[in-house]
Amino acid sequence: MIGYTLRRLGYGVVVMCLVTIFVFVIMRLVPGDAVSLQLQDTGVSKEAADALRAEFGLDDPVWVQLWEWLAGAVRGDLGASFYNKEPVVDLFLARVPVTVQLGLLAMLVGTALGLTVGIIAAVTRGSVTDSALRVFAVAFLSVPNFVVALLLLTAFALWFAWSPPLVYAEPTEDFIGWAQQMAIPVFALGTGGMAAVARLTRSSMLESLGSDYIRTVRAKGVRERTVVLKHSLRNSTIAVLTLLGLELATVLGGTVIIERMFGLPGTGQLIYQAVLDRDYPVVVACTIFYAGLFVITIILIDLLYALVDPRIRTGKALS
């Protein structure tokens, strides 16, 4: 198990290196750079612009830039923003908490609601409740999260004359304000996951409810609640865990748009603006963050499999 974990961590590091190099190179292939974008309307001479490029190191060949960046990165220096010269690490750390809160809450809300809906649909299989819940799930699966967000904003504004505050407040300073601002983004980001989790929970629970071991549990005279919530649900978690790993990618992607829509100062906003500005160091740092978060989550999920299923713990599949 430890060997397995270390090997997975090793793969994770390789993946992150490849992602870094890929993003580093691809950003520089995109037409336009930070200098031309900054100075295009100011009529600055070409000499001044080239001097600025030299200062940022943008006149060096890509592989030299990459080498210098890597040399800094291993010492914990991810460079400075081309715009305000602030160290990328500081810019970034200031924004990480918002995105982590948003992403984590969206995953939690989506998973909790999805499991609930899935369980109810599975035990009421074939009933009106089941059909209604499935229609509801397909609806949320089909509508993109930013549309859900817009609809919610509109609905609350129209019917309750309420809209979330415009300026982000730290939860430690103004919890109510924070909660008001996060509610719609969290829900909008969570709905896609909720629908997917609900559908998968329903189908894998139906599969397990029809299985031989559930028949044994019932033959023992165990209460139906225990049959469903202990045996059937636990046997469905492997499938749901796999889905949650993939869902994280969707949620992280969603934060970029949602943070922008709701003026949340998170990494999503940061990367959005940095891409527009060709602010290479910021883009690369954000990408590494997203890739790292994803890689770590996937490894955690693999470890959770083993926690849930003893056959994986002792089996040869992972050793």
Add this chain to the structure above:
Amino acid sequence: MPSPPLLEVNDLYVRFPTPAGPVNAVAGVSFTVSAGETVAVVGESGSGKSVSSLALLGLLGSGNISAGSVLLRDEELVGAAPERLRQLRGSELAMIFQNPMSSLDPLFTIGDQLVEALRAHRPMARRAARARAVELLREVGLPDPERRVRAYPHELSGGQQQRVMVAIALTCEPALLIADEPTTALDVTVEAQILELLRTMQREHGMALLLITHDMAVVAEMADRVVVMYAGRVVEQGPVAEVLRSPRNPYTRALIDSIPTPATPRDQPMPAIAGSVPTPAEAPAGCRFHPRCPSVLDRCSEAEPPLYELRPGRASRCWLHDGALRAGPAPAAGEVHHVA
């Protein structure tokens, strides 16, 4: 019968919904099991024997009992509240199944699954239940029970898993153990061990055993009485020795004749009953066995024979017995029973 029966199944119908409309997988089955007795229900795949046994416990998936009565110590189980059935399952009626490899929850230890059964019906401290679980595992002959109680199902062999299933079934000293093809998925040597275990447990705990099987050898070895089923109907029943020695129903005879013996010639095809059991939806008119029957008469395709009571405790469903005493009313040809 010396004592009133423990279990009395009367004219049981089990209906399954299908896209083509409901069909009766079990149509008018009656039999009894007395306390301490072993009754074998035998038949080919699709004869309705497993469905009947699952119906007794209220464990049918999509099907339901559409008519008939199941009395356990004079208590009606058909239409009983689900909660009452739950209380009886595991405590009075226990069941073990065909595939021990898939019948234990893979995510819980053997001990957890035994403790769950112990605590389902009586309040019991976790510690005491744990100790009792080890005792039960020892009783069913699982080697090294103190260690095995912490094992997961996949760490045991099929035979050991079936022993665990027996231990689970014994947790609350049931009056009746239903064993649905308990050895079909096991090796022959393991089969003998499990059958021996069932016999020992039955003797020591004074349980009745309802053994569902397709194997005449198992019937001969284990049962006091046998109920032969074909396509959802009882076709013959009686004491095992008699039925095996002198089967009265052509189907039973064909079943017994198709058991290979050392005398079976090797250069000829094995004796077998041509064709296969019709599905409930396509059961033929008249006697359900007549298309495959070696002794078929003209009237067999016209009307279904009743179950003739040849003498007390011995019955057979065949027109060959016409003139003998009838055990029940003759069902009309193609009759469909619909009872709420």
